[in-house]
Amino acid sequence: MLYMTTNGVPQTMKAAVMHHIRDIRIEEVPVPVIAPDEVLVKVMAVGICGSDLHYYSHGRIGKYVVEKPMILGHECSGDIAAVGSEVSGLQVGDRVAVEPGVTCGQCEACKEGRYNLCPDVQFLATPPVDGAFVQYIKIRADFVFPIPDSLSYEAAALVEPFSVGIHAAARTSLQPGSSIAIMGMGPVGLTAVAAAKAFGASTIIVSDMEPLRLEAARRMGATHTINVKEQDPLEAVQQATNGKGVDVAWETAGNPKALQAALGSLRRGGKMAIVGLPPQNDIPLNVPFIADNEVDIYGIFRYANTYPKAIRFLDAGLADVQALVTDQYSLEQTGEAMERALNYKSECLKVVVYPNGLLAAAQIPYAKTPVTVE
Template identity: 35%
Template sequence: MRALVLEEKLKLSLRDIDLPLEVGPRDVRIAIHTVGVCGSDVHYYTHGAIGPFIVKQPMVLGHEASGTVLEIGSEVKNLKVGDRVCMEPGVPDLNSKASKLGIYNVDPSVTFWATPPVHGCLTPQVVFPAAFTYKLPDNVSFAEGAMVEPFAIGMQAATKAKIVPGDTALVIGAGPIGIMVALAALAGGCSRVYISDLVNEKLAIAGQYDGVIPVNIREHDLKAKIAAETENWGVDIVFEASGSPRAYDGIFNYVRPGGCIVFVGLPVEPIALDIVSASAKEVRMETVFRYANVFDRALALIASGKVDLAPLITGTYDFEESIAAFERAASANPNDVKLQITL
């Protein structure tokens, strides 16, 4: 089948590639409709690796997807041909200790679309396990269905934060994931969420949402801003979603005593963490790696209308324009949040 293939660092091609389409008893075959361009896809394109995950051979990109069921396996009961669906792209070993503990996202043997050496889904058809395929409600578009995957990261972060209704939060970084985290925190019960960044265009997009308060750290001292807004107490929760090493400097200044910091962004290099400041406030620290047991709830929130992700889709490309979509994503246009490709 034709697919968008990352041949090697900085080299993409649209070409035919052999991909398996045999449907097992618990699988479904899906016609892909929409695929989001994720920051990890772009990082593999521009750098050829993310930490220990190195592109050593041609790999099909894409993991944020929606589509239509074309065929079901003999044991599939939850789906039928013609169903509109989205897919949770990480499939664990269901017999692993991680899966039995409910933390299948950290199963060492998980296979995740477009993570070397696993091919992704930027191709007209895929075969995928029915257990990780979710039917889209009638009021959820294919474009929104392809947004469930990145929103699930926000859901995982909000879940790990253990939000109490009325909490206040700060999200550091107004990229796609940062905004998703802010929306998930609001949906989880936060009364207001501050979001900081250096780019006014991204802050303006985040600021469209009621309850999200943008802060440009070129123009405002973030520590002073948070102190003034919280009577020198600090926010209940800080979400670090930028991945920038600079974000860790003074990060414990923003959170209240006994509060929580959730690390969502993944720095490329090791960073220093001020454990003394964390201990002095007894700050609870949580980490996020993908998500587990939240995909269906993320979809339910979108379907309910309580979370509107449509304003975050800032560009749509045809499949034959996939390379142009990735080139645009790699250019880091400040007005872009989420680009999508339709097949």
């Protein structure tokens, strides 16, 4: 039996529906009815992600193909509008960050705590699952996380990409005082800088070709920036580390040259994380270098068990991800927002859509209190 605990939720809502490549239309659709173990979230802020842009401009990412009209958007936050009859610990009015991948909880990966590898995950805005460019979404209650009043809706939405960096830090055993090179300063790369800083890296070297993104990386905590149009990244890393190389390298751009540079930047015994997904499957890497230096290589697929820690980090002011928000659009302007994010990467960082209005999602200052990294 489907059940809601509150009145006042409308029966229909507005949604930004992608019908074809670069064709988004605003439509009236039913508000979802929640199951006993679900909550209904009034969506207040949605960040546009690189995967959204891939679906918008190409209609597919690897095996995931848009075959019918669908709704994009998965970096989101909002207010709980209704709770199912079996839900405890959450109530109407709670401000929450939404973890967008609902897993089965029963498979081997889930039981091992690596639920990001669940073969039956239902991930928002991954075909055929609709996403968050809507006024309301339903989601299983264990995938929403309360946020303090001191954290803005925008920052709560950015918990999702920030979690990728936290997961990469855990996978590569990033330690306080470590040196790290991060290749590619898109939104995931920038939040990865913030994660590296939160984990105590003392030398954070980043590369990109856009001055706006390199300056943003400085604000996130980078100690050295490399414009790859002007400087060879390997030479710059060697110079910054006195010829030793870095302890850890993350490639976040999905660029073959950046991946090769990340590998080459490592010291003997270093660790590399592959975060970005390149357009092609096969990329040549220096195998003798990998073997001779005992390099450890880690694949990064989304994240697991990161949201509570990410919320603590951001609420403590360890990373002002709010500063990454450069463009704000209403739900009716979702198509314009996608075009902006797609075509003006030298001018904008994170583009945010507000399904229930910009005024309703007014920014809230950060708290500035200490936090302990565990």
